Amino acid sequence: MSDPTETVEAMLARIPYAQFLGMTIEMAGDEMTAILPFGQHIVGNPVLPAIHGGVLGAFMEMTALAQLLLTEGQARQPRVIDVSIEYLRSGRPLTTYARAEIKKVGRRIANVHVEAWQDRRAAPIAALRGHFLVTPTEPKS
Amino acid sequence: MRNFVQNMNQGSPQAVALKLETVSLDKTGAVLKVPYDEKLIGDPETGVIAGGVVTTLLDHACGQAVHTGLTEFKTIATLDLRIDYMRPAKVGKDIYAKAHCYKVTRSVAFVRAIAYDDDPEDPVAAAQAAFMLDSSGGRGFGANLKARKDRK
Numbered sequence: 001m002s003d004p005t006e007t008v009e010a011m012l013a014r015i016p017y018a019q020f021l022g023m024t025i026e027m028a029g030d031e032m033t034a035i036l037p038f039g040q041h042i043v044g045n046p047v048l049p050a051i052h053g054g055v056l057g058a059f060m061e062m063t064a065l066a067q068l069l070l071t072e073g074q075a076r077q078p079r080v081i082d083v084s085i086e087y088l089r090s091g092r093p094l095t096t097y098a099r100a101e102i103k104k105v106g107r108r109i110a111n112v113h114v115e116a117w118q119d120r121r122a123a124p125i126a127a128l129r130g131h132f133l134v135t136p137t138e139p140k141s
Numbered sequence: 142m143r144n145f146v147q148n149m150n151q152g153s154p155q156a157v158a159l160k161l162e163t164v165s166l167d168k169t170g171a172v173l174k175v176p177y178d179e180k181l182i183g184d185p186e187t188g189v190i191a192g193g194v195v196t197t198l199l200d201h202a203c204g205q206a207v208h209t210g211l212t213e214f215k216t217i218a219t220l221d222l223r224i225d226y227m228r229p230a231k232v233g234k235d236i237y238a239k240a241h242c243y244k245v246t247r248s249v250a251f252v253r254a255i256a257y258d259d260d261p262e263d264p265v266a267a268a269q270a271a272f273m274l275d276s277s278g279g280r281g282f283g284a285n286l287k288a289r290k291d292r293k
Contacts, residue, residue, distance in 0.1 A: 016182040017191035020158075043154040044201075052155035053219040054200035058193020077184050080192045084223040 004070050008032070011069055011077075018062060021055065025066060032070055034063040036096040043093070051091030053126075057083065060098050060114040060128035067100035068110055068132060075135045078110065083130035091125050094118045110134045145214070146171070146205055153201075159194065161201055170241035171205040173198060177233050188232040192266075195236060195256050196224060199268040202238035203252040207272050210242030210250060217250070218276035224268045234258040236265060248274055 005027050012018040012025065021042065024035050036042070036059045044052025061083060068078050098116040105111075114128040146163050150156045159181070164172040175181075175190075175198045183191025200222055207217050230236050239261060240254035249271055256266040 014185045015191070016180045016185070017193060020180050021193070040154050041158040044156070046152055046154060052153065052197060052200070053222070054193070054197025055155055057196040057200065057222060057224075058191065061193050061196065062191075076186065079229075080226045082223070082225045083196070084221065085196075085219075086221050087219045090218070 004073070005032075008066050008070050012062075012066065015062075017058075021059060021062070023059060023062060032067060032099070034059065034066060034098045034100075036098070038093045038095055048090065049093055051093075051096065053085075053087055053091075056087070056091050056096070056116060056126045057085045057128065059096065060085070060100075060116055060126065061130065063098040063114050063116075064100045064112040064128065064130055064132065067102060067112065067114075068105075068134060071102060072105055072110070072134060072136060078135070079133040081109070081131040081133055083128055086127045087125075088127065089123065089125040092118060096125070097121075105134060107136075108133060145208065149201075149205060149208075155197065156201060159197060161198065163205065164237065166205065166209060168209060170209060170239060171202050172237060172239045173202040173205065174235050174237050176235045184229075187229065189229040190236065192226055195226070195230065195238075195266050196222070198236060198238045199224060199240070199254050199256055199266065200270070202240040203242075203254050203268065203270040204272065206240035206242040206252050206254070207245075207250040207274075210245050211274070215274045216276045217272045217274055220249070220271040220273050222268060222270045224266055226266045227264055230256075230265045231258045237261075238268075240268075245274070250274055 042055045100114040103111040110132045117124045244251040252270045254268040255264040
């Protein structure tokens with residue numbers, strides 16, 4: 001089996017929208033951090049300026065998908081069933097990080113929580129909880 | 142209002158990058174469109190637009206619907222956004238979002254929205270959102286972004 005980190009990196013490289021956002025991942029041991037560098041094109045409100053709330057939601061959604069691929073291995077990309085996004089602080093013009101925690105994976109559904117932060121890990125800017133339709137590579141017996 | 146919304150689209154770099162466009166806007170709410178674009182594909186095997194694009198479209202449409210529900214301009218900020226994805230959007234089709242602000246209180250506005258490609262009766266996604274009104278808390282636009290002295 002190929003290196004899961006490479007699989008995730010290859011997946012992001014193949015997804016045009018991930019390239020559009022400019023999203024990458026970094027591994028520290030088995031812990032994945034998704035990285036969204038700041039860029040003009042992700043600004044929602046230019047007066048502040050603040051990152052578009054939709055972009056933060058999208059970034060956390062992609063982080064959850066990448067985490068599922070990394071730890072569960074998926075025959076194909078999981079489908080998003082629903083997400084609930086909480087906005088805690090405005091996204092300032094800084095690099096944004098996100099980490100996902102898989103709370104439960106069943107035969108069909110995965111529940112994933114994601115948290116995004118910028119300069120202070122203890123001061124998250126947004127959180128996402130979501131359900132995803134999964135298709136494991138090896139059927140669980 | 143129309144001019145303001147045009148600013149909200151043309152003045153927002155992310156809205157420009159997605160080519161978001163307000164199709165209609167009145168007291169009943171806002172309808173926005175994101176054109177199909179290959180650079181927004183989320184699943185390269187099928188060519189379906191990324192769910193994140195629908196998220197941004199719905200957030201933007203909900204924000205504009207809040208302004209239609211207000212009698213004067215107020216700064217707003219998304220508090221939460223819940224989205225159900227019912228089916229993948231059709232490949233090659235533009236996606237629309239129709240948002241309606243159904244309740245405004247002193248501090249919070251509540252919005253519902255759906256995203257669809259051909260038929261509003263067969264939606265791609267549905268959203269429910271809450272927005273804080275006067276998000277800068279009377280301290281002036283963007284005050285919440287400035288460094289606070291009491292921060293550790």
